[in-house]
Amino acid sequence: MIRFSVLCRYVLCTALLLVSVMTGTQPGFAQTSGSNMDAVLVVDVSNSMTQSDKNKVSNEAMKMFVDMTSIQKNKIGVISYTDKIEREKALIEVNSEQDKNDIKSFIDSLQKGAYTDISVGVTEAVKILDAGHDPANAPIIVLLADGNNYLNEAAGGSQAQSDKRLQEAVKAAKSKGYPIYTIGLNADGQLNRAPLQQIAADTKGKFFETSTADKLPAILSEIFANHLKLKVVPIKSFTSNGQIQEVPITIPNANVLEANISIMSQKTVEVKLFDPAGKEVPIPSDPVRLSRSNAYTMLKMVQPQQGNWSLQVKGVPKEKIDINMIYNYDLQLEMEPVKAQTLNAGDVVPIKAALVSNGQKVSSPDLYKQMKGTLIISDKTDKKTSETPLTNTGSGFEGSFKIPADHQYELKIKAEDTSFYRETQPLVVDASSAAGAGTTTGQQPNTGANSDEKPFPWLMVAGGAVILLIVAAGALYALSIWRKANKGFAGQLAIEIVDEDTGDKSNPQYKKLNAFKGKVKLHQLLQLAPEFQETDKVIFLPGKNDTLIIENRSTCRIEKAGRVLDMSQGKELKKNDRIKISLTSVNKSVFVDYIV
Template sequence: MRHMKKILTVLLAAVMLICMSVSAVWAEGEEVAQQTTADNMSFDVIFAIDGSGSMKKSDALKLRLTAGRLFTEMTYSNTSRAGFVQFTNIIMDSQGLTDLSTEDSKASFRDRLSGLQDSVKGSWDTDISLGLTQALNLLKEGDSFNGDRNPMIILLSDGNTDLPNGPRTVEESNAELTGTLSEAASLGVPIYSIGLNYDGKLDVDYMQNIANQTGGAFYNITTATDFNKYMTDIFGNVADGDLTGLNPAYIDGRFVTDFVIDNGSVLMANIVILTDKGVSDPQLIDPTGAVVPLDADHGVIVSTDTSDENKVSTYTILKIMYPVQGAWKVSVKGEADDAVQVNLLTTYDISFKLLNSRDPIAGNDINIYGKLVRGDENITDSNLLSGAMAICTIMDNKGNIVGENLPMTYNEEKHVFICKTNLEKSGNYYVTAHLEGKDGSFSKEAAQYQLSIGRAKLTVSGRPDVSMWCNPIKTKASVDISQHVKSESLAELNCSIEDNGNNIVTADYNKDTGMLNITPLRTGTGYLKLIFSDAYGQSAELTVFVTVKSSWIWFIVAFAILAVIVALIAGIMKATKPVLKDSVTVELSLPPMLANLTPSPATLAMPAKKSEVILGKLIQGDTFAQSTLGNPIMQAGLTTLVNKIKLVACKGGTVTVKILPKTPGMIMINNQNVDNAKGISYPMNKGDRIAIQFSTDGNSISTVTLQLGGEGGWDGNPEPYPNPWDNSPSDNPFGNDNFGSPFGGGGVGNFGDPFGGNTGNSGNPFGGAGGSYGSQPGGSNMGGFDGGQPGNNSADDFGTGNMAGNPNDFGNPSQDDFGSANDNAGENNNFDFGGNSSDNGFGGFI
């Protein structure tokens, strides 16, 4: 008996939901007429009932047939119809759509369902496709698709397609099923599949697929505890009502149940009482405490199950039409140990209606309004509207979705839901909307609404001004037409372009990008006239003014800017570039044959504010230096050299002496050979000296000595001379010897000593080796030798060695009164007039 009540509960709820569901109705050219729940119960239902032998076990009490009878009890509209088909692997029985508008017709249909029997041969074969195809045919035969009815199929089965005995294969049946489901979906026929899955062998995927493909729902019935779970889900997704499980209390032999009608928009409250042992004597008390007579005159209809297969009434239904808001009470007599269940199914006398703002135009903002109504009255009940959510979907006239699940915002002041959108093209659109009450208390589908969008007027605005450049460089320009032309679709506009006759530009319009592209031809001013037209005969003109300028101005400006930049850079470089500041002393040392031309050193001031100078030009520019050095330089063949020597200022007051590349002749600096091809740079600090040896033939060597900064005596040193007789190596006015004797001293004197000295560059006409006039290899009138034998390493009265190179009477390796021994023969002792490695009044050497 509990199985009976469990199945009965599910089937009852499913049938009630289906009976209350609302289908959309299409309309052309205007808003679809809205229907209340009562108006929309003109439904056509076909029950596809599995009659195979397995159902004797799954549904021994034939509760699937009871579902059909419940359906007839739940009908409210006088225009509802029902039919059935019973199948195994063949059609066992069927009845087309039957009018349920009278009690007699309802009783007749109930009797037909009650008389159905399962397969007498015990066939366990099942061909679900066969039953569904026949059910769909019955709907078509009953003209269920004329636009104002709600066709549906309810499939009740405990298994899947199984055809061991034919007459066709499972594959053939499944192929037919695919076509049947596709046709049902296209006709808008949902199939609600109810699976009796008590043995766990139901092909759930198979049954689920049937419901999914047609927009129906699948209910997998396994245990009684599934009831609330599935009912909540069903009402949330399919029904326009609310199912609530109530808790009856057993008091004084009666099951007493309280329930609440929480708003005034309920069309019908169905009190469904399920029982195992049967109940009787139903009573109903309204919110005022008054007992309500149970008759149609007072808006209450009572139905009970009195089928032959059930010895007791398995259900009692109280249908209360338009119940007032408030707390109600219902009670029935029954046995205390009966498992009575009471459920409240409410359906609402409300509908969700769609409207739109007046005269919507393509491209403009459009408001789509949704409001909850009862008849022509707007519902403002906060109990219903508070927390409700609404969405809408928009399709074009080809069925393409242009906006899906668009949110509709609730306006509390006007009690409407608003969707703000924008449609770019004119034409007819179709809007559907869904409203969900708070916590799923109810749901409403708005009937499809036709939204007619008017054509946007073709207009132009603004005056584009375009400035361009031409000759020698051309710059193209583009105008975004969408900023100046308003139309339903720029891509569909035709555009012709007229020139004012100046022919200073060419232009073309790109429909895809909406851009006007302009190319300059020559300088000047003019305008373009653009004439736009659409497919609706509208046209508009847009004038574009054009100025084309010569781009030479930019070249001039750029050149001027570049010149300024170069001048600035040059100025900065010049301001920061090192300049020559110090003087330079130039001294010449000539070969013996030109010794008589040897000039005095000349100190030259280097040119102020210049960073470099050629030595030759520096000499030429100084009158004294030119008169002093000019002729010796020319005679010694040094002209090329001095014109290849460049003095370059460096940071920190230093100077670099550069011997320019490819200077002809042999060049040495401080006795170091120079690569003529590459030249050389030699840095000098203030006070430094550099000796540049030069020869054109490799034999006659001339020397140009440079000293940076200051003037000196014979040695060119700028230092003061506090003590002319001291032993400094550089402060002797007559010779730069190691010991500073004014009239003598040995070697390394740079300029020699007028009366003696060794290895002086200029020598001494009266004696001493290494001088120009008295040294080896050059001879002297008074001493030395011109060549030949080197003579003994001794000196005579007047010098060293004679012409023949033989030692004289006084030339032995010792010192006498008037001479000094040479380097190799001298003694380390001193005499009156000479000595070795010591100072003497008239001579001496190292």
């Protein structure tokens, strides 16, 4: 039976939507906090990149981005493209170091191709976010390319068609709130900046350019920090003398969840780390994770102790070493609600905000010590923006806003220090004459009792009761649909691909199902490879008691224990069941084992 409290919430949500239709108002929905992200990394792997990115540092940069990611519900996907999708890994949830290693191994396996069509990569990135984006996470697309198209005209490719597809993909990304950060690779001086700049500007991302490939890890660090409202903190740059060189590391407060120390060097470095008490911390260990690559060494300090740490670095003589840090905080900035009231020019609106973690105010004087608070005022009538400093009370920020004119304003508070910044959700203050007397910040004012007694509106009450019954029925239906769409999976699938012409068999790929909700298509598990497109209609659904339901709406033939099954209406798969899926577009078969 559906719990009454749950039903009430669904009735309320549906009623709010109904009210919005009837009155023209729009209910406010919470936006993502941005503490976690769903990131799609897109890289041009055409032959031209052999010169634009001679040492494949784009791969190193993407791996560094993966290493910086926290193991806390973040998702990462990867696309490599030419004039088609060469390889693809759909969004997977990063729950362990092994998940990160799987993604980095996939990046290392990317190969070059002949032609280039930038619209292909951007279009597919939007599709991947559409298919797997968690609304609680902040979406992001990172595109690494030289901006040049080299189309296969013999196969019908044209610049006009590519431009049209790109415009459509960028428009879709903008409408869905998918910012695209573009990195122009210019090692050979052939960078085409215009399309990359336009893509970033249109989607509220940011454009970067580098003619030196070894700067890519630093750029990826800045993108990572910018998207999560963090700041890259420069620690030290020096030329190694071949001896141990000491680098001070400061953990400013107890609210730091992680500190990512990135050491950029083209040669391997030796590192040691000492806590504030002078005790050496083993590397790697539970509190300190170690990642190495051809272009960087990264230390991830997990919930580090506040205080002054010491990092010892020993590099190759005369090798340049750059060290940066990014702190990761589980903090949000919330503005206190403003009491609903009639507002006019000259009125003063009190402003208060504080940092919160897990819904609770953070009481940490050390955290507020170096922070600066600013009230950002956007005049929606005159299209002007101004800023006013706020007072740091040691436990929050306070100030006031005196309404200068009968206009509509949007107020937002920003708090920042040297390592991160946060912004509140905007508050709309409407003092415009167009709003009419009685307009308030939160609700319609009570106009008081009417001196002329009116009859009780029985017809309106009866109509409201009928509407409520309809809303309740709709809520019950919506709840059943929501539960079905968000039901979780158990176990994993082991997938092997057999070439029926040669008999060659791939190594088993193990796909964890707990990253998906409601349903998952076999095509997603096959990394959306174009040759397996027909498996887009082979669908897995969560069943009862840790089982799977498989539906086949494709032309593929599915066998179990040598018998062809009719799965158009769905068949149950139990623990250790094995099925064979024979494709029709290519002479290959996919073997799937269900493991719980």
